[in-house]
Amino acid sequence: MKQKRVLILGGGFAGLACAKGFPEERFAVTLVDRWNHHLFQPLLYQVATGGLAMTDIAQPLRSILSDYKNVTTLMDEVRSIDLDARQVHLKDHVLDYDYLVIAVGVKTGYFGHDDWAAHTLGLKSLDDAMVIRKKVLLAFEKAESSDDPQETARLMTMIIVGGGPTGVEMAGSLAELARQVLKGDFRRIDPSLTKVHLIEGGPKLLPSFPGALSDYTRARLEKLGVTVHLNTHVKEVGAGYVVTEDLRIESDIIIWAAGVEASGLTRTLAGVPLDRAGRIQVQPDLSLPGHPEVFAAGDLVALTDTKGVRVPGVSPAAIQMGHFIAKAIHHEGMTLPRTPFTYFDKGSMATIGRSAAVVSFAGMQIRGMLAWLMWLFVHLLFLMGMRNRLSVFLHWVWSYLTWQRGARIIQP
């Protein structure tokens, strides 16, 4: 029986989960990623605020897949996909496939205002996080060095647009960095005077969470010194300022956590239906319409499952999709039709600083330190599920608890 070639584009949660689903020799799997690492995105905000090192949240893909002898990891960039010829053109290779899994993810989206990208900072990749970190740390250094009170006030003002989990976690972490971690380190400035603004267009933070948890989150953030603006829309973004309906805020650090759009790759797929953000509108079995051998997984998928649930762009969903596709490919050739994908909502979590969180799960709402411990526990389980990860986890916990100061270094 001829070996089936499975080509997976993207080494994130979806792609990696899928790649691990082919232990049999009859599959030759190739995983392509334009970088060499798998990134634990939920903790990117930690790297952006110097709480963790980038090496704490990224692992080389080929190391993770080291034992999967029929999986080849390739570091390359996708140029185009020829659905008819069943070929993918990469920068350095052309690869044929029997099955294709598109899991290249999303990038920061500006709802059509792409010019705002030049003045803002996204938080989707390691590079993004490192850029934010450097800007934030440099801002404090320059403020310490400055003799101009106006410049100092401006340097110590930071804006986050978007009140979902990313924005909330970023805001809490940034406020804590300023008020608690950097406290004794400066002589001329008082870092606790830093103004962190969190701007959300809707009526509450964490829109997908129950209202009581949203209120709690707002109260905790305000206690940490964050200025929360609800029902506030950004009208204009320029070099060093943001304009809302009511305000103009001057800052050189404007973090955009308000939207995402699918990788530009999706728009190159001829005849494939996309939603407004470029996400692929897949069939119920996650395949592309008209191309049953091509699947999409992860946050670039737009799907409402058969239970009527709109599948969110979160890591548990991505992992479930990856597993599902691996199973579907295994069952090819059997007489049964493919089953549709259903999303099992494992709940949502968001941290607010280092000693509080909110958890919404199976109708339960948990908050505070208990929620934070649950958050920690879930991460333990997740990381333990990966081979040889106990050491990574302990390393990570230790860094986290001691707010590894080393992560607050500035270099070119």
Added chain:
Amino acid sequence: MKQKRVLILGGGFAGLACAKGFPEERFAVTLVDRWNHHLFQPLLYQVATGGLAMTDIAQPLRSILSDYKNVTTLMDEVRSIDLDARQVHLKDHVLDYDYLVIAVGVKTGYFGHDDWAAHTLGLKSLDDAMVIRKKVLLAFEKAESSDDPQETARLMTMIIVGGGPTGVEMAGSLAELARQVLKGDFRRIDPSLTKVHLIEGGPKLLPSFPGALSDYTRARLEKLGVTVHLNTHVKEVGAGYVVTEDLRIESDIIIWAAGVEASGLTRTLAGVPLDRAGRIQVQPDLSLPGHPEVFAAGDLVALTDTKGVRVPGVSPAAIQMGHFIAKAIHHEGMTLPRTPFTYFDKGSMATIGRSAAVVSFAGMQIRGMLAWLMWLFVHLLFLMGMRNRLSVFLHWVWSYLTWQRGARIIQP
């Protein structure tokens, strides 16, 4: 009594040790560094080979000095020093001083062949280490991806010039990375076929160590797969090749660990005697001739002490000099003349891979695993001596023992 202003340029071992020597309010100390961190340089080679993260070996200066309330840390660059006016011109400030300590260190030196800098990689800063790391990891990725056996062989050839501790440690670590760490991760290439060349102009590796330890080091390195070239001088370095008396070796990774020269700042000091590498020829009390209020410390100092010992450019010497200068400044105004600096040789160490080392101390020579444990112990003591460093140390030990895979990530 008027507060004395002590200005320290450089946050390395010497500058930091000096800054910590002024607990009294009658001194106002300013420490200036062009970056914000203190770097544990002896472990740079670990970062360069992905064994440790940069955050494991760097700590923010202002955190280290947080409790020293009369010490102000400033992130700025030195432009020039006006010895007559007792002023230092930085990029953003002009600072007056009563005492000045120049501890800005050295950079990679090419013995006059400055054009070789464009084709080689130094290992003196975090940025240097990150550049090497990225090139090394990318080389393996490209080799895995390549269909050309000649290109693959070239990508898997690496050259280190300089057989002192830096070169030896780099060579051992690189060879181990290729042969042990990356072993199962690739499918098309065999990383253990990597050729690591170590080129030394003298008759033995580790010139400052006893001959028996040099021989042992060579044998261990060769066992790790390193090709050692002794009595070999580099005649020419170009883009992608090195020419010695006998050989031409093609490689895109040429690491220069063969020489250092003092920071360019020293050449701007009018009337101050320098050696051929730009180091300041200080008085026996570490002050500049004709300027008793100006001191120099660290590896940019050229001094043979009163015991006839030429003070080496190593961290224990730098720390001793920093302490010495702080004491000398304290004793100003007393009727006693200044005592001269004497170097207490705490011995030398070098690691060869992760399970062997050589230690030369007080006439004793130790090798192998015992030496490696001593090396570990000394580092523990050193790090423990710094405030709150137990967490850093444990974190570091853990990373080191598990060859923290996360450090092997490639990003822009």
